[in-house]
Amino acid sequence: MKRICVVMLVATLLTGCAASSSTSTPTLPPTAETPTTLPEPTDPTQLITVKAGDIFNLVLPSNPSTGYRWEILPELDENIVELVEQNYVAEEPVMPGSGGMDVWTFRALSAAETTIVLGYYPPGNETDPEETVTFSIRVD
DSSP: OOHHHHHHHHHHHHHHHHHHHOOOOOOOOOOOOOOHHHOOOOOTTTTTTEOOOOOEEEEEOOOOOTOEEEEESSSOOHHHHHHHEEEEEOOOOOOOOEEEEEEEEEESSSSSEEEEEEEEEOOOOOOOOSSEEEEEEEEE
């Protein structure tokens, strides 16, 4: 009698386990990833020609999460161009260590030629950029 009870108990437990293993695991609905809509970097080998009063952008790859940053070197010739704003556009999806683009927006003020030099500084370095990029600007 004891054997029959043990066999019945084991059979019941196995049946319960088998029933629970056939339960489907809920899944999350698929999500559409946000496409990366980063602006294209500006080619420093190309002359940028604008008219006085025009707004133009300089776009550079950047990764501020690593501590690197772009800075203007030396001072701008503010008789020809002025800095309007500087923004960072992150790569999507945003993840630790992922990069993006720095977008530097300038306004052309008067007809002349000038250069805009940007230096890419590593973390903790205030004096020597690791990289420099020079853009030639002609304002008509």
